Amino acid sequence: DKHNMPFVTLLTNLKADLLPSDAMPRLIRHIAPLMNKPQENFNWVLETSKMMSKGVDNASKPYVWLKIEAIGTFEDPEKIKLLTPKIFEFFKNEFKIEQDWILINFYKLSATHIGRNGKTLDQLKIKL
Secondary structure, X not given: OOOOOOEEEEEEOOOHHHOXXXXXXXXXXXXXXXXXXXXXXXXXXXXXXXXXXXXXXXXXXXXXXXXXXXXXXXXXXXXXXXXXXXXXXXXXXHHOOOHHHEEEEEEEEOHHXXXXXXXXXHHHHHXX
């Protein structure tokens, strides 16, 4: 379904050179099958060297905040429970990022709340 477009945003106070240059494509290739979504439908943003803190005064400590937004993926809490440890393991194994540095938010999106080509995804699906 070409109108199924997950969004992945990774914010971190780490410098870009502390992550592999292909960090986001690798992350997408890892989570796409877990989410049952085609890789080519993902949209991503990587923001490094951000002023940010996990807690009120921890800006000097490493912090990775991952936000994943998708239609029809996060309605079932059990699916999120299965997905969460696999993402944490990926960050530890692939990027050597400790689990206590990471926070993940999962967002349920509705096709009526995403615009593309002048229409909502919901409207575009009806035309198919």
